[in-house]
Amino acid sequence: MSKDLPADQSRIRKWLQESHPLTLSLFAAISAFCLYTCIYALRKTFAVATFEGLSYAGVDYKIWLVTFQVAGYASSKFAGIKIISELRAASRGMGILICVIIASLSWLLFALVPAPYNLLFLFTNGFPLGLVWGMVFGYLEGRRNTDFLGASLAVSFIFSAGLCKSVGGFIMRDWHVSETWMPFVGALVFMVPLLFFLWLLNQVPPPTAADEQHRTKRQPMPGPERKAFISRFFFGLVLIVLFYAMLTTFREFRDNFSADIWKSLGYGNSPEIFTATETPISIACLVMIGSMVMIRDNRTALQVIHWLILAGSILVGVATWLFQEQMISAPVWMTLIGFGLYLGYIPFNSSFFDRLLATFHVSGTVGFVMYVADSVGYVGSVSVMFYKQFGHRNLSWLDFFSGGAYVLSIAGSLLVIGSMIYFSARWKSQVRISEAK
Secondary structure (H helix, E strand, O other): OOOOOOHHHOHHHHHHHHOOHHHHHHHHHHHHHHHHHHHHHHHHHHHHOOOOOOEEOOEEHHHHHHHHHHHHHHHHHHHHHHHHHHOOHHHHHHHHHHHHHHHHHHHHHHHHOOOOHHHHHHHHHHHHHHHHHHHHHHOOOOOOOHHHHHHHHHHHHHHHHHHHHHHHHHHHHHOOOOOOOHHHHHHHHHHHHHHHHHHHHOOOOOOOHHHHHHHOOOOOOOHHHHHHHHHHOHHHHHHHHHHHHHHHHHHHHHHHOHHHHHHHOOOOOOOHHHHHHHHHHHHHHHHHHHHHHHOOOHHHHHHHHHHHHHHHHHHHHHHHHHHHOOOOOHHHHHHHHHHHHHHHHHHHOOOHHHHHHHHOOOOOOHHHHHHHHHHHHHHHHHHHHHHHHHHOOOOOHHHHHHHHHHHHHHHHHHHHHHHHHHHHHHHHHHHHHHHHO
């Protein structure tokens, strides 16, 4: 990315290679966090708009918008199974840059083209952004500190979900920008810092030999290796993918319709509420999941992650019950339910699959496994939105959200317990085979 020196010979990269591992970790973590915060804003700023009163073919306009964007995002996850798993390190920076340019131009065209024809540009916004996570995580995976680095990247989902909605709300309220133009104006606000942090992240050197020894070497996974991995862990992957699909669906619903939920709770004209509730969730999740770096044994770490995810699932249900019994306020409920949700969601986007590959000594890439899970998750997200629209249209966003919380808590807990039992049994089987040799 540097014009003066090739990326692998830049002064910053040389300094990072010679610096203390803690310095490198902090540099990579901050760069990835800030970069993805800006990238996420290119996708989610529009969610603060409600487009109230607009509908086409009997479906709310906002549901059409979310559906087209999620359809693009989901399609990219299927494409990413191949693209991300085979992407070489040297192509990451340029790939991210191309994706964010396409996503930003899509918002410009969305504002210029009248509804409902502008729905197409939600698809072209979602598709490239769906590929970006795998490219960014590629800079962080396969390192001894990937738990902390991945958690730093993943909590940007939470922080940015609140920040970009607050920014979008302020753009409309204080700058008097329409709901249609607000996403493009928001993209311009975040673009300069995005490019700066992309340049910084591109200076991060590849994993060292010690990293590879501890977490196994990370390299592209061609088709035969991907099929072998799925065949080897099929049942466990089914359990995890189903649970992750539920998490993704619930998270997307909370993200895309949080403005509607807050409005029904009496906070419709308070843009600051998004940042106020999401920031403490970001900090708490970063501390808890980032501390996993202290667990060096990969199998132990995988078990602990399962317990954290299970605790998060239970918290979602308990917090909802406390709110319905009027034992906690709406902001406390939304904070607790967000914490429980992300306590499950973030490990999948930071350390779960990284530790899984390391535990079973699989030489490959986390991006492949994540895009398999994501592809199923976003199909579920679209399905739930249409289920709400056509099956329970008269049910309020708040009641539908509360019902979803109980489903996630109960069914999700059972799936996590099943995964815990499965991977523990597979590890014991691997040990027995190793000892027999």
